[in-house]
Amino acid sequence: MPLPQDLPKNYNFHEVEPRWQGVWRDEDHYFDPVSDRPQFIIDTPPPYPTGNFHIGNAFNWCYIDFIARYKRMLGYNVMFPQGWDCHGLPTEVKVEEIHDITKNDVPRDEFRKMCRELTLKNIEKMRFTLRRLGFSIDWSNEYITMLPEYYVKTQKSFLRMLQAGYVYQSEHPVNFCTRCETAIAFAEVTYEPGETRLNYFDFDGIEIATTRPELLAACVAVAVHPGDSRYTALHHRRLKVPIFGHDVPVISDEAVDPAFGSGAVMICTFGDKQDVHWWKQHNLDLRKAIDRQGRMTAIAGKYQNMKSGECREAILRDMRDQEILLRQEPLEQRVGACWRCKTPIEIMSERQWFVRIVPDEIMAAAREVKWTPGHMFLRMENWIQQMEWDWCISRQRIFATPIPVWFCTRCGEMIVPDESELPVDPTITRPNHPCKSCGSSEVSGEEDVLDTWMDSSISVLNVTGWNGDCIPEIFPAQLRPQGHDIIRTWAFYTILRSVALTGIRPWDEILINGMVLGEDGFKMSKSRGNIISPEEIVEKYGSDAFRQWAAAGATTGSDIMFNWNDMIAASRFQTKLWNIARFVLIQLKKEEFDHTAVPQTLADRWLLAKLSETTAGVTDAMSQYQFDRALKEIREFSWNILADNYIELVKGRLYSKDPARDSACRVLWESLDTLCRLMAPFAPHFAEEVNSCMGEESVHLKAWPVPSYADPEALRQGDLLSRLVAAVRNYKHEGGLALNAPLGRITIFTDQISDDAGDMARALNAEVSWKSDRKALEKKAGDVQFNMAVIGPALRKDATAFMDAIRALPPDQLASPPAFVHAGGKDIPVPDGAFSLRSRYLVGGELVDVITVDDVIVTVRKNP
Numbered sequence: 030m031p032l033p034q035d036l037p038k039n040y041n042f043h044e045v046e047p048r049w050q051g052v053w054r055d056e057d058h059y060f061d062p063v064s065d066r067p068q069f070i071i072d073t074p075p076p077y078p079t080g081n082f083h084i085g086n087a088f089n090w091c092y093i094d095f096i097a098r099y100k101r102m103l104g105y106n107v108m109f110p111q112g113w114d115c116h117g118l119p120t121e122v123k124v125e126e127i128h129d130i131t132k133n134d135v136p137r138d139e140f141r142k143m144c145r146e147l148t149l150k151n152i153e154k155m156r157f158t159l160r161r162l163g164f165s166i167d168w169s170n171e172y173i174t175m176l177p178e179y180y181v182k183t184q185k186s187f188l189r190m191l192q193a194g195y196v197y198q199s200e201h202p203v204n205f206c207t208r209c210e211t212a213i214a215f216a217e218v219t220y221e222p223g224e225t226r227l228n229y230f231d232f233d234g235i236e237i238a239t240t241r242p243e244l245l246a247a248c249v250a251v252a253v254h255p256g257d258s259r260y261t262a263l264h265h266r267r268l269k270v271p272i273f274g275h276d277v278p279v280i281s282d283e284a285v286d287p288a289f290g291s292g293a294v295m296i297c298t299f300g301d302k303q304d305v306h307w308w309k310q311h312n313l314d315l316r317k318a319i320d321r322q323g324r325m326t327a328i329a330g331k332y333q334n335m336k337s338g339e340c341r342e343a344i345l346r347d348m349r350d351q352e353i354l355l356r357q358e359p360l361e362q363r364v365g366a367c368w369r370c371k372t373p374i375e376i377m378s379e380r381q382w383f384v385r386i387v388p389d390e391i392m393a394a395a396r397e398v399k400w401t402p403g404h405m406f407l408r409m410e411n412w413i414q415q416m417e418w419d420w421c422i423s424r425q426r427i428f429a430t431p432i433p434v435w436f437c438t439r440c441g442e443m444i445v446p447d448e449s450e451l452p453v454d455p456t457i458t459r460p461n462h463p464c465k466s467c468g469s470s471e472v473s474g475e476e477d478v479l480d481t482w483m484d485s486s487i488s489v490l491n492v493t494g495w496n497g498d499c500i501p502e503i504f505p506a507q508l509r510p511q512g513h514d515i516i517r518t519w520a521f522y523t524i525l526r527s528v529a530l531t532g533i534r535p536w537d538e539i540l541i542n543g544m545v546l547g548e549d550g551f552k553m554s555k556s557r558g559n560i561i562s563p564e565e566i567v568e569k570y571g572s573d574a575f576r577q578w579a580a581a582g583a584t585t586g587s588d589i590m591f592n593w594n595d596m597i598a599a600s601r602f603q604t605k606l607w608n609i610a611r612f613v614l615i616q617l618k619k620e621e622f623d624h625t626a627v628p629q630t631l632a633d634r635w636l637l638a639k640l641s642e643t644t645a646g647v648t649d650a651m652s653q654y655q656f657d658r659a660l661k662e663i664r665e666f667s668w669n670i671l672a673d674n675y676i677e678l679v680k681g682r683l684y685s686k687d688p689a690r691d692s693a694c695r696v697l698w699e700s701l702d703t704l705c706r707l708m709a710p711f712a713p714h715f716a717e718e719v720n721s722c723m724g725e726e727s728v729h730l731k732a733w734p735v736p737s738y739a740d741p742e743a744l745r746q747g748d749l750l751s752r753l754v755a756a757v758r759n760y761k762h763e764g765g766l767a768l769n770a771p772l773g774r775i776t777i778f779t780d781q782i783s784d785d786a787g788d789m790a791r792a793l794n795a796e797v798s799w800k801s802d803r804k805a806l807e808k809k810a811g812d813v814q815f816n817m818a819v820i821g822p823a824l825r826k827d828a829t830a831f832m833d834a835i836r837a838l839p840p841d842q843l844a845s846p847p848a849f850v851h852a853g854g855k856d857i858p859v860p861d862g863a864f865s866l867r868s869r870y871l872v873g874g875e876l877v878d879v880i881t882v883d884d885v886i887v888t889v890r891k892n893p
C-alpha cells in the first residue's frame with residue numbers, strides 16, 4: 030500500500046494507462062464454458078480489417094465494453110468475443126495496388142494468399158488499438174472469417190440451407206456493380222440524388238423520353254396505358270427501334286403513367302426495377318446490352334466495347350444527325366449506386382445463387398428481440414415489409430468463402446461435398462464420389478463465391494459453438510450491439526440465418542448505436558478532411574477520456590458529434606476526482622480509523638443516503654444502456670455533493686481529534702470505494718489506479734455496488750444543511766470576508782434540524798446554534814430611508830420639514846403611513862415611495878444580519 034506522500038500530485042494518464050494494460054490478465058476476461066453463473070453473450074460486430082480501427086468502431090466498442098464490465102461486476106459469465114470480417118473488395122483492391130497486379134495476373138489461390146497476408150497484418154495493427162483503448166475483450170473467443178475453421182461453418186451453413194430449400198440458384202436480374210464486377214444485394218445499394226438529362230426522341234413515329242439512350246439496344250417493348258386514346262391504334266402492333274432497327278411489340282399495362290412524358294415508355298432489359306417487373310409480366314425477350322465490365326455487348330453493333338457512358342453520348346450524337354432527337358430536359362433523379370465504390374449499379378440477368386426470404390418468420394423472430402432504442406425496430410419492420418427480391422448471395426470475386434458445389438459436366442447435376450470434407454475450394458479439389466445421376470467423374474467447380482454477409486451473419490452461431498448438429502446450449506446470445514447503418518444488412522441477415530438454421534431468434538436484445546460525426550457535424554470522410562483517429566485522441570487525453578466522451582456525448586442510439594471540448598471536460602473531471610481521492614486518502618492515512626464506525630451525524634448520514642441514491646440511479650441507467658445518464662449522475666455526485674458540500678462540511682472534523690472523525694473517515698472510504706466501482710466500466714484505468722491507492726484488489730474483480738442505505742430524513746435535512754452553509758458562505762463572500770475568516774455567532778431558526786454535530790460551525794468558522802422556535806428573534810422597525818428622487822421634485826422647499834415630520838412618527842404609523850403629515854404649519858401629502866423602512870433584527874439584545882433560505886432564518890452576529 031503506497032504511503033500518502035507517494036500519491037503524485039497530478040494524474041498522469043500517459044504513465045497510468047499503459048501500466049495497467051500491462052498488469053491486467055486476458056484470462057480474467059475469458060468466458061467460462063463450465064461456469065454455473067448466468068451467461069451474458071455479446072454478439073459483437075466483426076470489423077473489416079482495414080488496418081485502422083476507426084472512431085466509429087471505437088465508439089461502438091466503448092458501449093460493448095461498458096456493458097461487458099458492468100455485467101461481469103454483476104456476476105455474469107460474460108463473453109465479449111472479437112471477430113474479423115475479412116473478405117471483400119477493398120482488400121482485393123489494396124493487394125492489386127501493393128503488388129502492382131490485377132487479380133487476373135496470378136492464379137486465384139496465389140491472389141487469395143496475398144489477401145490473407147495483408148489481412149493478418151492489418152488485424153495485428155487493429156488489435157493494438159483495441160488494447161490501447163482498454164477494451165476487456167475475450168481473446169479466447171477471437172474468430173477470423175477467412176480461416177479454415179470459419180470456412181467450415183460458413184460452408185456448412187450454406188449446405189444446410191441448400192438442403193432445407195432456402196438456397197437456390199436461378200437466372201434472375203440482380204443488382205450488379207460493373208466496377209466491382211460482382212452482383213450485390215439490395216441492401217448494398219445506396220440511393221443518392223443526382224441530376225441527369227431526359228432525352229425526348231422519335232421512336233418510329235411516337236415520342237419517347239429516356240434518361241438512358243444507351244439501353245436502346247436492349248429495348249424489348251414499348252408500353253402504353255390501355256386507356257390512353259392517343260395510342261389505341263398501336264395495340265398489338267410492332268415498332269422499329271431507332272438506330273438499331275429491331276422490332277419490338279407494343280404492350281399495354283395499367284402501370285404506365287399517361288401523364289409522364291408522352292405517355293409511351295420503352296422497356297429495356299434492364300433499366301430499373303419496373304423493367305424487371307414488366308419483363309416478367311409480359312414474358313418479354315432478354316437483350317443484354319451491357320456486360321459485367323460495364324462495356325457494350327455485340328448486340329450494340331458499332332457501339333460494342335464502348336463504356337456505357339461513351340455509348341450514351343455516341344447514340345445522342347447519332348440521333349441528332351438523324352434528326353430524331355426532339356429535345357432534352359434536366360431531371361432530378363435518385364440513382365442507385367454500389368455502397369462500396371459509389372458506381373451506379375446496373376440491373377443484369379445472370380445465373381446467381383439466392384437465399385429465399387420468408388418475411389413472416391423473420392418478422393416473428395425480430396419481434397421477440399428487445400430493441401434499444403425501441404424505435405429502431407421500425408426500421409427493421411419497414412425493411413422486411415418492402416422485401417421484393419430474394420437475397421443474392423453469389424459474388425463474382427476471389428477473396429471470399431468458396432461456394433462448395435460442383436457441377437457434372439456431362440449431365441449438369443449439382444454435386445455437393447460431404448460435411449466431413451469441409452472446407453473445400455471446388456475450383457481446386459474434386460468431389461470424392463462420381464456424379465450420382467450419370468456416374469461421370471468429369472466436374473467443374475463453382476467459381477462464384479459467397480457474399481461476405483454470409484460469413485458475418487453466422488457470427489452468433491459461431492461464438493455459441495454451432496456445428497450443425499443441434500442448437501447450442503448457450504444459444505441464443507443475450508445481446509447484439511451494432512450501428513443503425515447495418516440494420517438492413519447485418520441485423521436482418523443474422524435473424525434470417527438464425528431462423529433458417531435453428532428456428533429461433535439469435536439474441537434476446539439488440540442495442541443500436543449512432544454514427545460518429547466530425548467536428549463540423551458532417552459524416553467523417555477523407556474528402557472533408559474531418560477524420561480524427563482514436564490514436565490521436567488517446568495520445569492527447571488518454572483512453573479513459575475518450576471512453577467518457579463516448580458515454581456522455583449522446584443519448585444511446587443517436588449520432589454523436591466529435592468534440593475536443595468533451596475530451597477536455599472528461600480529463601478535467603478526472604483531475605477533480607483525482608484531487609478528491611488524493612485529499613481523502615491523505616486524511617484517511619493520517620491516523621487509523623474504525624472502518625465499522627456507525628455514522629451518527631447528520632452530514633455523514635446524508636452523504637451515505639446520497640451515495641445510495643446515486644448508486645441506484647447509475648444502476649438503473651446502466652440496466653437501460655443509458656450511459657450518458659449514468660456518467661452524469663456519477664459526475665454530479667462527485668463534484669457537487671462530495672467535493673463541494675460534504676468534504677467542506679467535514680474537513681474540520683477530519684483535522685480534529687473528534688470521535689466523530691472515524692465516522693467521516695468511514696463515509697469517505699465508502700464513497701471512494703463506490704465511486705471506483707461505478708467508474709470502472711467507463712474509466713477502467715483511472716478507477717483501477719485510485720482503487721489500488723486504497724490498497725484494494727483489482728476493482729474489475731469487485732462486485733457492482735448495491736444501494737444499501739436509506740435515510741429519507743437525512744436526505745431532506747442534509748440537503749437543507751448544505752444549502753444553509755452555501756448561503757452563509759455566499760454572505761461571507763459578498764461581505765468581502767475570506768471563507769475561513771472567523772465570522773462570529775450564527776443562529777438558525779428552524780424546526781427541521783436540531784443538531785449537526787458542529788460541522789457547520791467548523792465549516793464557517795463561527796459559533797452556531799440551532800433554535801426550533803423564533804422566540805429569541807426580535808424584530809424592530811429600523812431606520813427610515815428617504816428616496817430623494819421622489820421627495821425632491823414633489824415637495825421642493827418643504828422637503829426638510831417633511832422628513833423631520835416622518836422621523837417623528839411613532840413606529841406603528843411608520844409601518845402604515847398616513848396620507849398627510851403636518852409640518853411647517855400645513856398638511857403635506859405623503860408621496861408614493863417617498864421612504865421605506867429597513868427592519869432590524871436582534872438576537873439576545875444584539876443587532877444581527879439576517880439571511881433567509883426558504884422559511885429558515887439564519888442570523889449572523891458578526892465579530893465586533
Ligand SMILES: [Zn+2]
Pocket residue numbers: 206207208209210367368369370371372
Ligand atoms: Zn462497386
Ligand SMILES: [Zn+2]
Pocket residue numbers: 437438439440441442464465466467468469
Ligand atoms: Zn452427371
